[in-house]
Amino acid sequence: MSNELKRGLEGVLVAESELSYIDGEAGKLGYRGYAIEDLATQASYEEVLYLLWHGELPTRAELEAFSENLAAERSVDDEVLAAVADLARSGADPMDALRTAVSMLPTYDPEADADAEDLAATRRQGRRITAKIPTILAAFDRVRRGEEPLDPADDLGYAGNFLYMLTGARPDDVAEETFDMALTLHADHGLNASTFASMVIASTMADIYSSVIGGIGALSGPLHGGANEDVMEMLEEIDESGTDPVEWATAAREEGRRIPGYGHRVYRVKDPRAEILEQRLRDLSASNDDTKWLDYTTAIEEYLADQGLLEEGIAPNVDFYSGSVYDHLGIPTDMYTPIFAMARAGGWIAHVLEYQTDNRLIRPRARYTGPTDVEFVPIDER
Structure with missing residues (x-):
């Protein structure tokens, strides 16, 4: 057995999976063999969930039954919603509220005592x-804005229903299609930190609620989730200061500041999800007759490409464009990471289901570097 230390488990294989294929050198991503470009543009998020959880794309009849069953579970118990409302009025962070609410859900689950x-x-x-995460998040945001939560709309799909519950307006086709696409792009991405955290918990044969809560906790860290919020704050800073985007990026680099939304642990070229969202941003910008965020992001991307970052393997990731897309959809900035959790929960669950079919407790070891053979001195003699 090798004693080579791999900090952060980088490059260490700990499991086999049929869920996500990632080629960081070529900029490719696929779910169960299907290219992300095809899934994002031709399949609904519900179809992608079915694919991840069941191993194959559904027939139309299977999708209709799956979507109906998913929609039937959207309502959240009054006690949970009351807790969410209290957290919203207290000014809680949305990710904290989501983690707390999900931890309450098994109390009201009729199968809470089911064997893992x-x-x-x-x-x-x-x-x-x-099904319930969108209801929780929409209720949280509406209450903190002084508005009443809305009941789920049974005639809207997963993406459209969330936008309706959040904004109070039924989304148009472009908005619903764009958000559905964004959910698909964020549904899974190999053994990232939150997925691995979920799997570690699941390997103890804990329940799925514990695994999802662990995933939410891992995603709340700034090194995993939150980069699209940083991108949006960057764009707003540029806009409010009246600075040219290229001048802002130049100054940021000279000051040693990181450009948010750039670079990825796996991709050495432009993230394929960023390619798709850039096009959606172009479509939304044209539809809304507002190209400001598009102009800023493309100007910065062109400038950084001219500076040779692409040759260094530093390219735009999915977060570089997702924040601007969400802003066009009327989604508050601090809801971006919770939405990431909403989309990625499907992937966490898929990995738990896959891993527990042939479960083995995940139990790595650490190399001890402390002292040995230290003489113990009784407390009164110290």
């Missing part, structure tokens, strides 16, 4: 979690 080895029950619990 019962993967069919785990899948049903995962469906409930996935």
